[in-house]
Amino acid sequence: MSNNSLPPPQSDQPFFEISALEAGFMTFRTDIFLEPQPPSLSPSWEGPSLCFLLRHSATGEYILFDSGFRKSMDQYPPVAQALIQKFFAPVRVSHDAADRVAEGGLSPSNVSKVIISHAHFDHIGNSSRFPAATYIVGKGTHDLAASGYPTNPDSPYGQDTLPTGRTRVLDPSDASLSWTQIGPFEHALDLLGDGSAYIIDSPGHLPGHINLLVRTSTDGAWAHFAADSVHDWSLFHGTSVFAAHPDVGCVHLDKESAVRQVAKLRELAKVPRVRILLAHDVPLWKKARENDWDGFWPKKIPSL
Template sequence: MASSTTTKPPVYVTMSALDAGHLTLPENLFVTDADPTKRATVPSLSFLIQHPSPPSSRPGNSTTTTTNLLFDLGIKRDLTSYAPAQAAHIAQRHPIIVDPDCAASLRNGTTENPQAADSAPLLDPSTEINLILLSHVHWDHVGTPSDFPSATFLVGSGTLSLLRHGAGPLYPADTFNSDEIPASRTVEFPPVSRPDGVYASSEPRHTPSPASARENLPPAAGGWGWQSLAGFPNALDLFGDGSVWVADAPGHLYGHVNLLCRTGPGRWVYLGGDCCHDPRILRGEKGFALYDDGKGGKRSVHVHTGVAKDTLDRIGEFVKMRGLEKGEEGDGEVQVEVVVAHDAEWREGNRHRFWPGRM
């Protein structure tokens, strides 16, 4: 695993999964060879990543020594706050569970946490979350941003334009809330250079971030730029120490990004967002389903199915290249765990790794 050009000891982050609502997916829209009558209620997971550094680039801005980063916010607890066009789509995803949402999970921990009731918050979403990185801005990932008035939002390039103006006939503006995330506290990652093609030509334009939002970024933000990393053509070293990498993950929705976190010697967790919606696709047992697009053609749940397949292939190849870190952290095997947002199997088998537990 290539990291920043440094000889310093490796930096590790701690991670915890968070319940952030559930929704119900008809399998025939997501995986090949599905029973057309089968529907599965799955989580929309969020993750807490804690980095051992002060949470701001501004000197003296905080007395704490930990940056609290959230990856995705899940589902809004108030379903009536979605845009009307979103509501029509969401009506097809019931049953939907909104309790606990992301904020409640931060305060109380898992439902199995015996100290949750009548105790002080484990983590206060209004004051103790510094950064929120959204994999993308579909309705089941944006949560309730107003719960986090102190946080700076990080999103893929083009996201703010997508929210305001939409992107083509499949993603009209009315399928988003234009003010979904606070623009004054939102930073888009740098634009990604792509080969000319269908996907690149239709991507929303980049929106420069205000200086006020950048004040609360990690010190490394001044040098943010995309670089190749172990098969990923575009990766960004979030903290400048190789502990957290943002991976450009095109195909699902414009601005879609993933996160790669180093949690210990030879141990990495790859948060795949919506690179796929079912663990069987990750295992190669199923493929992306295609269905009628209403215009005489076929489409998948991804904005560009071919590009989404390429991204999934890169993730698979990356997991196979587990020997890359030998020599950096000893001769032990490197483990890469991939977790996608809607993996019900992973959730059920890893309840002990939900906040305040650790991954």
């Protein structure tokens, strides 16, 4: 399979209907994330933390990709609280992901799987709010949580990030799992075994960082949830590059891998009928506020 192709649909191909959820807002400092500063952005900007609710066309199963903020900052480890206050305040969280799911008429207990892209505070939500869901994470996410607070009081990652007894850990080096290349991505895992969704190993930002590629039609349309592989569209388009802040460094722990991941997303975008969705998509949120886009649950994001 070439870098510019994705698996063709099978007969009666299952797919997903997808909807966006807003689960909080945070402040982004341009000097931490981007250089040079795009003309469309001020020295800091407020961006949403977006999650995505997916419904399987054949089974009706609901899957959540990422779960945004917790409703109260004091639910995070002390080190995380300090980092949030220093670099990302103000933060606004009127509703968490479970609230948004319920607002649209679905009980959070009906969500069967929650995929967490990585361990940062604006993506993990609160696992107790989805009591019946299996959590699916990369190995790095699991390891950061397992070794975190309170056992390690200096860790910004909490040991309560993942629910005991209902977490599935995916390791791209595990030969027992059927990882394969999909388009430009070397490590993709067929999540349900029916070609409807693929976990994408997406290194660079944080250990264990994963994306999700799903079909959105029976005839060849896709959506890719890029999480924090790209924080702003200027990075995707190449008008900005990852910043190197003197106090923070790069927000991507493995900058070289992160740069390669953005290049793969650009390759993916060349495939017809692929929609790329970012976790902190400011233009998309502005369009929604201006009633120019309405893909928020219970409504659906149109398939391409």
